[in-house]
Amino acid sequence: MSSFQFNQESDPEDIDSVTLTDEDGRTLECYVENAIEGDDGTYLLLMPVDIPIVVLVWDEEDQDVEDTEEITNAVLLEDKIEIEEIFPDAKAVLAELDLTLKLTAFTLTVVGELPPIEDDGILTLELETDGPALDSEELQFLKDFYHQDQKYxxxxxxSPLLFLAKYNLLGEVELVSPEDEEMQAILEELLFDDME
Structure with missing residues (x-):
């Protein structure tokens, strides 16, 4: 899953970054935030080197709403084909903020300095989970744009975007699902150690 080859002789603590590769051949350079040895390999907590971004698609009824409190029907854009279609427009509007948009693996990223955070530019996105509770994530607004009369x-x-990965026995980095019960304990240990 990754083009990064792990040298078994080196200590995971000495490795600063790895490159993740998705099934489309796109790459994402990540810092190694923490690493622990497991029974079946070395587990890594990774954070993208560049700044992750998300794109929201607005329901037609909400396209003209100025007050984010009133917004009810924004959807996180995850369709790869649609992302590729809107990419040139998104890249152009972010260039106005001196940010360079990159089509990277697993998430879109930007390079550059983000504008200062403003309270009225923060949106809380409710994320559906498998359980009865909803997770929420706070997002900083960067830019709006239109593509074929659709508002994005x-x-x-x-919050930092983190990935859980492990070196397999072939010495390659592969992502693992943090949802897996077995991985929960490993993830907690990586996060706890990272905070110390």
Whole structure:
């Protein structure tokens, strides 16, 4: 899953970054935030080197709403084909903020300095989960744009985007699902150690 080859002789703590590769061949350079040895390999907590962004698509009824409190029907854009279609427009509007948009693996990213956070530019996105509770994520507004009369908004998450991965026995980095019960304990240990 990754083009990064792990040298078994080196200590995971000595490795600063790895490159993740998705099934489309796109790459995402990540810092290694933390690493622990497991029974079946080395587990890594990764954070993208560049700034992750998300694109929201607005329901037609909400396209002209100025007050984010009134917004009810924004959807996180995850369709790869639609992302590729709107990419040139998104790249152009972000260039106005001196940000360079990159079509990277697993998330879109930007390079550059983000504008200062403003309270009225923060949106809380409710995320559906498998359980009865909803997770929420705070996003910082960057820019709106239109593509074929459809309104899109670009945000960056205020919390760091983290990936859980492991070196397999072949020495390759592969993503693992943090939803897996077995991985929960490993993820908690990585996060706890990282905070110390």
């Amino acid at each position: 908004s670009i945000y960056t998450p205020l």
